[in-house]
Amino acid sequence: xxxxxxxxxxxxxxxxxxxxxxxxxxxxxxxxxxxxxxxxxxxxxxxxxxxxxxxxxxxxxxxxxxxxxxxxxxxxxxxxxxxxxxxxxxxxxxxxxxxxxxxxxxxxxxxxxxxxxxxxxxxxxxxxxxxxxxxxxxxxxxxxxxxxxxxxxxxxxxxxxxxxxxxxxxxxxxxxxxxxxxxxxxxxxxxxxxxxxxxxxxxxxxxxxxxxxxxxxxxxxxxxxxxxxxxxxxxxxxxxxxxxxxxxxxxxxxxxxxxxxxxxxxxxxxxxxxxxxxxxxxxxxxxxxxxxx
Amino acid sequence: xxxxxxxxxxxxxxxxxxxxxxxxxxxxxxxxxxxxxxxxxxxxxxxxxxxxxxxxxxxxxxxxxxxxxxxxxxxxxxxxxxxxxxxxxxxxxxxxxxxxxxxxxxxxxxxxxxxxxxxxxxxxxxxxxxxxxxxxxxxxxxxxxxxxxxxxxxxxxxxxxxxxxxxxxxxxxxxxxxxxxxxxxxxxxxxxxxxxxxxxxxxxxxxxxxxxxxxxxxxxxxxxxxxxxxxxxxxxxxxxxxxxxxxxxxxxxxxxxxxxxxxxxxxxxxxxxxxxxxxxxxxxxxxxxxxxxxxxxxxxxxxxxxxxxxxxxxxxxxxxxxxxxxxxxxxxxxxxxxxxxxxxxxxxxxxxxxxxxxxxxxxxxxxxxxxxxxxxxxxxxxxxxxxxxxxxxxxxxxxxxxxxxxxxxxxxxxxxxxxxxxxxxxxxxxxxxxxxxxxxxxxxxxxxxxxxxxxxxxxxxxxxxxxxxxxxxxxxxxxxxxxxxxxxxxxxxxxxxxxxxxx
Numbered sequence: 001x002x003x004x005x006x007x008x009x010x011x012x013x014x015x016x017x018x019x020x021x022x023x024x025x026x027x028x029x030x031x032x033x034x035x036x037x038x039x040x041x042x043x044x045x046x047x048x049x050x051x052x053x054x055x056x057x058x059x060x061x062x063x064x065x066x067x068x069x070x071x072x073x074x075x076x077x078x079x080x081x082x083x084x085x086x087x088x089x090x091x092x093x094x095x096x097x098x099x100x101x102x103x104x105x106x107x108x109x110x111x112x113x114x115x116x117x118x119x120x121x122x123x124x125x126x127x128x129x130x131x132x133x134x135x136x137x138x139x140x141x142x143x144x145x146x147x148x149x150x151x152x153x154x155x156x157x158x159x160x161x162x163x164x165x166x167x168x169x170x171x172x173x174x175x176x177x178x179x180x181x182x183x184x185x186x187x188x189x190x191x192x193x194x195x196x197x198x199x200x201x202x203x204x205x206x207x208x209x210x211x212x213x214x215x216x217x218x219x220x221x222x223x224x225x226x227x228x229x230x231x232x233x234x235x236x237x238x239x240x241x242x243x244x245x246x247x248x249x250x251x252x253x254x255x256x257x258x259x260x261x262x263x264x265x266x267x268x269x270x271x272x273x274x275x276x277x278x279x280x281x282x283x284x285x286x287x288x289x290x291x292x293x
Numbered sequence: 294x295x296x297x298x299x300x301x302x303x304x305x306x307x308x309x310x311x312x313x314x315x316x317x318x319x320x321x322x323x324x325x326x327x328x329x330x331x332x333x334x335x336x337x338x339x340x341x342x343x344x345x346x347x348x349x350x351x352x353x354x355x356x357x358x359x360x361x362x363x364x365x366x367x368x369x370x371x372x373x374x375x376x377x378x379x380x381x382x383x384x385x386x387x388x389x390x391x392x393x394x395x396x397x398x399x400x401x402x403x404x405x406x407x408x409x410x411x412x413x414x415x416x417x418x419x420x421x422x423x424x425x426x427x428x429x430x431x432x433x434x435x436x437x438x439x440x441x442x443x444x445x446x447x448x449x450x451x452x453x454x455x456x457x458x459x460x461x462x463x464x465x466x467x468x469x470x471x472x473x474x475x476x477x478x479x480x481x482x483x484x485x486x487x488x489x490x491x492x493x494x495x496x497x498x499x500x501x502x503x504x505x506x507x508x509x510x511x512x513x514x515x516x517x518x519x520x521x522x523x524x525x526x527x528x529x530x531x532x533x534x535x536x537x538x539x540x541x542x543x544x545x546x547x548x549x550x551x552x553x554x555x556x557x558x559x560x561x562x563x564x565x566x567x568x569x570x571x572x573x574x575x576x577x578x579x580x581x582x583x584x585x586x587x588x589x590x591x592x593x594x595x596x597x598x599x600x601x602x603x604x605x606x607x608x609x610x611x612x613x614x615x616x617x618x619x620x621x622x623x624x625x626x627x628x629x630x631x632x633x634x635x636x637x638x639x640x641x642x643x644x645x646x647x648x649x650x651x652x653x654x655x656x657x658x659x660x661x662x663x664x665x666x667x668x669x670x671x672x673x674x675x676x677x678x679x680x681x682x683x684x685x686x687x688x689x690x691x692x693x694x695x696x697x698x699x700x701x702x703x704x705x706x707x708x709x710x711x712x713x714x715x716x717x718x719x720x721x722x723x724x725x726x727x728x729x730x731x732x733x734x735x736x737x738x739x740x741x742x743x744x745x746x747x748x749x750x751x752x753x754x755x756x757x758x759x760x761x762x763x764x765x766x767x768x769x770x771x772x773x774x775x776x777x778x779x780x781x782x783x784x785x786x787x788x789x790x791x792x793x794x795x796x
Contacts, residue, residue: 016568023568030560031578034656037593038581040603052596054603101476112469120477127480129775130488131717131748134768137755138487138494141413161483164476191461192468221586224719228756241588248592250728257596264589275584276577283665 041268044261051254066262077252079235080263083243086152087219090239093156095216098163102211103204106170107196111182124165133224140228150232155239158225159218169281173207174200210281213274220271240267307780329434332441340440347433350440354447358456363436370429378422385419386512388412388497393507413505416497420490424481495765504759517766531763534739534750535770541647542746545722546715548651549658554708556655557662558700561670562692564663576667579660587657591724594653598639605636641729643743650744654721665707666700673699709782713775717748727753747771 040057045066047059070080109121139158140149148154181203182195190198201208219226223241230237238246244263247256275282333341339350347367351360384390389410398405446453454462463471495517503510524532560579564572582590598604608620621637624630630637630645640646677695686694701708722744731742740758741750747767754764 019568020570023563023566024570027563027569027575030563031575034579034582034660037590037597037656038585040597041585041589041593052599052602054599054601054606057603057607101479104472105476108469108472112472114469117469120473125779126776127484127488129779130772131751131768131775133719133748133752133755134491134765134771135484135487137761137764138490139483141490142417142482142487145414145417157483161479164480165484191465193464193471196468196472221588223588224723224752241586245588245592248596253596261593264586264593268585268589271586272581272584276580279580279664283668 041261041264044258045265047258047261050256050258052257066258067266070259070262070266077235077256078243078247078259078263079238080240080243080266082236083238083240086237087239087241090152090155090159091216091219094159094219095212097156097160098166098215098218099208099212101160101164102167102170102215103201103208105164106167107174107200109167110171110174111179111195111200112192124167127165136225136228140231143229149229150234150237152237154229155219155226158229159222160215163215170204170207170211173204177203206281210278213278217271217274220267329438332438336437336441337444340437340444343437343440347436350436350443354443354453356443356453356456359459366429366432370425373422373425377418378426381415381418382422384410384415388415388511389509392509393505409506410509411505412497412499412503412510416493417490420493421486424486491761491765491768494761495769497762499761500763501759513762517762521763521766521770528738530735530738533735534741535767537736537743538741538745538747538750539770541744542716545647545651545718545746546712549654549715549718549721550708550712552651552655553658553662554711555697556659558666558670558696559692560659561663561667562696565667565670576663579663583657583660583664587720588724590657591653591721594656595640595725598649598653600636600638600641602639604639608637609635640726643731643733646726646729646744650722650725653725654718657721666704669700669703670696706782709778713778713782716746716774716778717771718746719748719752722746722749723752747774 043058044053046062046064047053048061048063048065049059053059070078074081109117136158143149143154143157148157177200181199182190185195185199219239219241221241222239223245226239226242227245230239230242233246235243235246240263244260244267247253247260247263253260333344339353343350346364348360348362348364351357351363389412391408391410393409394407395404396407397403443453496512496514497510498513498516499510502508520529520531521535522532563569564575564579569575596602605621608624611617611619612623621630621635624637625632625634630642638645639649673696677699678691681691681695726742726744727749729742729744731737733743736742740754740760745753748771751764751767751771754760754767
């Protein structure tokens with residue numbers, strides 16, 4: 001009697017073990033396929049050949065020269081340190097302006113009540129339905145008539161001017177802060193200004209971090225808008241994204257592919273780390289809080 | 294069918310609401326004007342004079358700084374009208390008539406340019422002028438009401454705010470003005486004006502043959518819409534291309550959304566299963582693939598699957614245990630590529646590239662959906678599964694009868710938003726297939742290619758072919774498309790009612 005019980009227990013254990021192996025094995029196979037491009041990216045960055053490696057997946061000889069060349073041997077096509085500095089400048093300024101804009105708009109829409117509130121929010125939704133590329137073309141002309149194209153200032157404007165439209169996530173966060181807090185402060189004689197700076201902002205560190213990081217990352221990953229604005233093809237004015245994108249131009253790819261992958265590795269690592277770090281907020285951002293975990 | 298009925302009923306409801314809103318708006322405006330008229334009639338001389346001079350009432354009520362500021366505003370507006378508004382608006386019906394001419398002047402030995410009309414600037418500055426005029430008129434009329442209020446305050450002997458007190462108000466009761474001024478003006482100048490401008494362009498003939506400054510362009514009414522929506526001739530094929538591109542856009546968005554949705558949920562279930570060890574590690578691995586910037590990962594994938602790329606090299610190797618029989622031979626024998634092909638045209642053949650685009654998109658999409666749905670999956674009540682298991686349901690039945698319906702119910706709004714996002718999924722299509730050319734001459738005549746979405750087509754039309762008029766029309770079509778599906782999404786979410794819930 002006890003023997004059969006033992007057997008049943010063993011069978012269940014075996015079944016569980018098999019299931020575990022199948023599950024993890026399956027995941028291993030899937031992740032293998034998912035990581036192929038990443039492996040290829042890293043492998044190519046250490047390749048001695050400069051063009052696209054089409055004969056073998058892994059390079060025959062490995063080298064660190066690509067990284068050395070990236071940072072210390074710049075030429076007319078590839079000026080990575082310069083691009084890095086450009087992007088950093090744009091990112092810092094765009095980040096400060098757009099974070100402020102986003103926080104200001106989201107706080108207003110969440111906390112303050114005034115006549116134009118609902119209409120303004122509706123206008124925001126309608127504006128979001130137009131393809132961004134469409135307005136971008138007109139923005140290019142407007143900047144051109146102001147004599148601003150081909151400058152970092154234009155990029156800062158492009159990345160931050162309309163950032164107020166992306167207020168929904170932060171608003172969702174502010175909505176969850178109890179209103180009794182600011183009411184108590186108001187009774188004690190605090191102005192709305194005090195409530196904003198002294199009560200809400202200190203309580204909102206997670207959403208501030210998210211907003212700042214998102215605004216900071218945008219210039220590093222955008223190649224569309226930057227490409228439209230930087231028409232002179234002067235590589236000294238490129239950001240990292242368009243610089244790297246440009247290296248894969250049909251005439252350049254055979255000499256610059258390995259350099260591209262090296263540069264891609266250098267920018268991808270910090271971006272990936274930041275992204276993994278803020279994935280929880282990212283989920284809320286994408287779903288606009290409509291899908292609550 | 295169900296969705297269509299739903300949409301129809303919803304639209305009818307919305308239209309009714311809209312008509313009511315317009316009616317109430319109309320009566321509100323009427324009331325506003327009536328009030329204004331009353332204020333003007335019963336106001337003292339300063340209120341009446343403020344119809345001519347904005348600042349005058351402020352001076353009377355000892356609000357000197359405000360008076361100066363409003364006077365400057367008025368002078369500025371008049372100057373704007375003289376130097377920008379009137380010159381541009383007077384040419385607005387034609388967008389300019391004087392063609393650019395450059396004549397060699399033998400005396401100065403230089404080419405001299407005539408005083409030509411710049412259609413682009415006329416269109417843009419005219420638009421800005423219209424916006425400025427409306428805003429100014431609103432402020433000016435509003436000012437009369439303000440003056441009347443000040444007069445009443447003065448008559449009652451109530452304290453009138455000094456300029457300093459007005460500023461303090463901006464930090465308190467009018468704090469929303471302080472917070473919104475800069476962000477909203479940013480949006481007005483860099484989103485609203487550009488969008489209005491592009492909408493206007495859709496009604497002009499602004500294209501490569503009509504490029505300012507050397508050429509003029511002018512209004513053409515709805516002709517561009519006609520070109521896009523009718524079949525046209527063999528040379529003007531925008532109608533044909535539009536139908537093709539729209540079909541592919543919708544197909545693409547459908548597969549990109551639903552394949553990813555199901556795949557992502559399965560992946561999430563797999564990772565969160567009780568049999569899986571170290572779920573955090575697995576999740577991170579998949580998140581890495583979306584964390585790498587798309588211009589890196591997708592450009593890489595494009596070279597991976599190029600005609601002379603590494604994937605084709607790998608496929609040209611012999612299948613293990615078969616001599617002289619490579620994977621490519623196998624694919625050719627299956628009839629998937631042409632008999633004389635030595636490679637698989639992953640991203641260059643119309644059919645192959647479409648399938649590959651959808652598959653490659655899974656590479657980004659699965660982890661993405663996995664990330665987003667994990668939280669919801671964890672929230673499905675466990676007793677649902679337990680009772681179903683007692684009834685003898687197997688794993689697949691659990692998935693099909695419990696998991697998917699539950700997920701669909703909860704994430705429907707997200708699904709529709711994601712569909713709209715995929716309609717405009719620029720990155721995947723552009724980065725993977727921007728350089729391809731089409732063998733379909735009818736498509737090529739309209740500067741489109743087989744894998745183009747509306748958004749990439751629009752982009753190419755402007756960047757490579759300077760065809761702004763058609764690009765603008767396509768942009769308006771895309772707006773309508775997105776609007777329909779977004780309305781649907783909003784119908785599901787009653788978010789606006791929930792926003793006060795936690796406060």
